[in-house]
Amino acid sequence: MSRLIVISNRVSAGGGAAGGLAVALMAALRENGGIWFGWSGGRTDHFTGHINFHIEDDVRTATIDLEDQDIEEYYNGYANRTLWPLFHYRIDLAEYERSFAGGYRRVNERFAETVLPLIEAEDHVWVQDYHMLPLGADLRGHGVTNRIGFFLHIPWPPRKLLMTLPEAREMVEMLFAYDLMGFHTQEWLESFCDFVREELGGTISEDYVATLGDRSLKLIACPVGIDAREFAELASSTTAHETCQRVKDSAVGRALMVGVDRLDYSKGLEERFLGYERFLTEHPEERKEVVLLQIAPPSRGAVESYQRIRTTLEGLAGRINGAYAGLDWVPIRYVNQAYARDALAGVYRASRIGLVTPLMDGMNLVAKEYVAAQDPNDPGVLILSRFAGAASQMKEAILVNPHSAEELSDAMLQALVMPLEERKRRWTTMMEDVQRRDVMWWLKEFTAALAACRQHDEPEQIEGLPSDGAVEAQ
Ligand code: GDG
Numbered sequence: 001m002s003r004l005i006v007i008s009n010r011v012s013a014g015g016g017a018a019g020g021l022a023v024a025l026m027a028a029l030r031e032n033g034g035i036w037f038g039w040s041g042g043r044t045d046h047f048t049g050h051i052n053f054h055i056e057d058d059v060r061t062a063t064i065d066l067e068d069q070d071i072e073e074y075y076n077g078y079a080n081r082t083l084w085p086l087f088h089y090r091i092d093l094a095e096y097e098r099s100f101a102g103g104y105r106r107v108n109e110r111f112a113e114t115v116l117p118l119i120e121a122e123d124h125v126w127v128q129d130y131h132m133l134p135l136g137a138d139l140r141g142h143g144v145t146n147r148i149g150f151f152l153h154i155p156w157p158p159r160k161l162l163m164t165l166p167e168a169r170e171m172v173e174m175l176f177a178y179d180l181m182g183f184h185t186q187e188w189l190e191s192f193c194d195f196v197r198e199e200l201g202g203t204i205s206e207d208y209v210a211t212l213g214d215r216s217l218k219l220i221a222c223p224v225g226i227d228a229r230e231f232a233e234l235a236s237s238t239t240a241h242e243t244c245q246r247v248k249d250s251a252v253g254r255a256l257m258v259g260v261d262r263l264d265y266s267k268g269l270e271e272r273f274l275g276y277e278r279f280l281t282e283h284p285e286e287r288k289e290v291v292l293l294q295i296a297p298p299s300r301g302a303v304e305s306y307q308r309i310r311t312t313l314e315g316l317a318g319r320i321n322g323a324y325a326g327l328d329w330v331p332i333r334y335v336n337q338a339y340a341r342d343a344l345a346g347v348y349r350a351s352r353i354g355l356v357t358p359l360m361d362g363m364n365l366v367a368k369e370y371v372a373a374q375d376p377n378d379p380g381v382l383i384l385s386r387f388a389g390a391a392s393q394m395k396e397a398i399l400v401n402p403h404s405a406e407e408l409s410d411a412m413l414q415a416l417v418m419p420l421e422e423r424k425r426r427w428t429t430m431m432e433d434v435q436r437r438d439v440m441w442w443l444k445e446f447t448a449a450l451a452a453c454r455q456h457d458e459p460e461q462i463e464g465l466p467s468d469g470a471v472e473a474q
Contacts, residue, residue, distance in 0.1 A: 001447065004034035005119055007111065007135060008128035009079070011038040011061045021365070023227055024439040028447065029059045034123065037062045037115045043071060049114045064114055066107065073103020075131070076302050082165070083130045085305070087154045088266040088360040091164050093305050101167055105134060112138035119146060124450050127178070129153045136177035149180040149450040153224070154362040155389070156188040159195045169199055176215040179453035182446050184363045184389040186221045193219070218453055222445045223393055225438040226368045228431075235345040235373035243346030247293070251350075254329075255416055257292045258351035260344060260366050261358075262299040263336065265309050268359040268385060268402040269296060273316045273332065275357070275408025280324055280331060282409055286416065288329045292355075295347070297338035310336070348373035353415045354382045356390070357402040363389040367397070368434045371427065379427035381415035383408075393433055396426035 006029065012022030029036055040052060040063035047067050054061045066074070077100035085093035112135055119125060119139075125148040127135050136148045162168045172195055175181060183189040193210065196202040202212040208219040234240055247256065257276075261267040276292050296313070300306045317334040324331045339347070348354065354370035367382060367390040374380055384390060384397035391399055398411045 001032045001124075001451065003120065003123045004028055004032050004447070005115065005123050005125045006034065006036045006128065007115060007125065007132060008036070008038045009075070009131035010041060011036050011063050012056070021224065021439060023230070024443050026057055026059045027440070028443050030057070035060045035062050035118055037111075037118065039063065039075075040065050042066075043068055047110060049110070051114060051118075062115070062118060064110070066110075070103060070107050070110070073100050074107035076300075078104035079131045080300050080303050081305075083133075084154070084266075086161065086165060087130060087157050089155075089157055089161060090265065090360075091161055093265065094164070096164070096166055108132060108134045109138050111135055112142060115139075116142050116144070119144060121146070124149070124447065126151070126446070126450065133171055134174045137174035140177045145455060147179050147450050147453050147455055148177070149182065149446065149453075150175065150178045151182040151222075151446060152188070152362070153184070155360055156183060156191045158191055159198055162195055163199065168195075172196065172200060173212065176210070176212050176217050178217055180218045180220065180446075180450045182220050182222045182449070184221070184223045185392045187392065188362070188389070189219050189221045218449065220445070220449050222442055222449070223389065223437060224363050224365070224442045225434065225440075226365050226372060227440070228368070228372045228435045228438045231345060231369055231372040234342045235349050237342045237345070239340070239342040240346035240349065240373075243343045244350040245346075247347055247350040251291050254288070255290050255352040256350055257290060257353040257355050257412065258347055258370075259292070259294045259296075259355040259357075260347070260369075261294075261296055263296040263306065263310060263313075264299060265305060266358055266360055267296075268357045269294065269309070269313055270316060271359065271402050271405070272355055272357050272408065273313065273320060275402075275405045276332070276412070277320050277323075278405040279409040279412045280320070283413060286413070287324060287331070288326065290331075290412075290416065291329075291333060292331060293333045293335070293347070293351070295335050295337070295339065295344075298336055344369070345373045348380075349375060352380045353412065354380055356388060356397075357383065357385045357400060357408065358388050359385070359402055361385070361388040361390070367394060371430045371434050374427055374431075376424075376427070376431075378420065379423050381418055381423055381426070382430070383411045383415055393437070394430050396429045 006025055042065045044065035051062045081095045082100055123146050125146050127150045193204045196210050200212055202210055204210050210217045210219055280287055317332045320332055321330050348370045356364055356367040367384055370382055382397040384394055384399055385402040386399050400407045400411045
């Protein structure tokens with residue numbers, strides 16, 4: 001396979017802290033050679049295009065520092081205050097500022113200019129996520145003819161919502177600079193097609209090649225997975241065993257429900273707490289029989305909506321605990337701290353119920369990690385939002401509408417009383433799929449589809465014509 005140039009907002013730190021996605025990308029880079037390029041997370045007074053090269057776990061990484069204004073407008077601004085809420089259907093939180101849009105374009109152009117000399121003729125370029133939507137077009141502007149693929153890790157919003165973004169049409173047109181675009185689910189892919197057809201007048205072929213003018217873009221649905229084997233191994237590590245036992249001991253025989261989410265409004269934490277409150281109100285006999293452990297490491301603290309959700313959740317957890325706690329029982333344990341992955345695996349294994357109830361989520365890897373960490377002889381039950389991309393694959397979970405406190409409450413009861421045989425049957429089906437469509441499967445699907453794309457400056461093959469037929473290059 002060709003060398004791979006992976007470009008993403010941040011580059012993995014490597015080592016034990018890296019999640020499955022980063023580990024898979026590192027494995028691909030190790031196997032095929034190449035570079036992982038992105039922002040260091042650091043700042044500089046004056047952007048000069050200086051690149052910091054490192055070797056992390058035998059993988060070459062290249063990072064750049066950004067100016068304060070870049071970080072404010074591109075990262076805290078357009079990425080986190082415009083695109084993230086909009087793509088999660090939260091136009092009530094989305095902020096449309098010209099300065100953010102300008103900063104976003106400027107930083108993407110900086111990425112393009114800086115990575116340019118690192119790209120060799122046969123390399124395949126793989127751009128990750130919503131921070132970098134225009135990067136393909138910027139690279140083409142510098143004459144890059146390599147195959148370039150783009151993967152979107154978050155949902156693609158419905159057409160009318162996307163049209164609230166002043167530069168929506170221009171942004172989607174720019175995506176046609178890529179050769180391949182991947183989504184987690186068919187639903188997000190179809191939303192993209194709808195925009196192309198209805199707003200841009202483009203066409204979509206039966207095999208999902210979108211065409212706009214003289215440019216075409218292959219679309220695939222390719223759900224990201226986890227490293228299921230690694231996660232199952234983590235779950236049987238000493239740390240996981242110890243953590244599992246500690247957490248179980250602390251619950252003193254009560255059933256544990258666990259949630260593990262970045263502290264983000266898309267994850268439905270407030271609605272989850274309200275659903276649990278409802279459950280406690282409706283089922284007084286279950287009080288003191290359950291404990292909700294919510295792990296929510298803070299994220300994007302520089303953005304106001306993230307500060308607000310923190311305050312709201314603290315208030316809500318306090319209110320519920322105040323109303324129901326007794327001398328020897330507290331209904332919610334709410335922890336604003338990150339844990340090591342092996343400890344997390346132990347927490348998942350200790351929990352009778354995994355609560356994954358985002359209001360909207362591209363995929364949600366926690367759902368898959370929870371399943372991978374279970375004891376096959378006594379697996380827990382996954383309660384999963386219908387609005388997580390994972391719901392399109394994990395149909396044996398108890399699927400819920402996270403906006404409905406009643407549905408959440410019913411699902412909690414159903415999970416608590418579910419017989420062992422049913423738990424095993426549901427878990428086995430989900431586990432088979434988590435193992436089969438793991439993160440290496442995802443990586444191979446995407447890179448194979450990219451390799452199958454025509455190089456940008458190669459003439460199009462038209463059936464019936466010899467390959468040297470006089471067809472204009474696009
Ligand atoms: C985006 C999309 C899509 C959480 N707490 C701790 C911790 N985590 C880890 C989890 C999991 C990861 O963070 C979260 O992944 P998600 O998929 O749930 O969500 P996002 O971060 O929003 O990711 C999402 C994903 O991209 C991949 O395409 O699935 O839809 O939003 O791995 O375990 N990890 C550690 N300590 C913690 O306390 N070590």
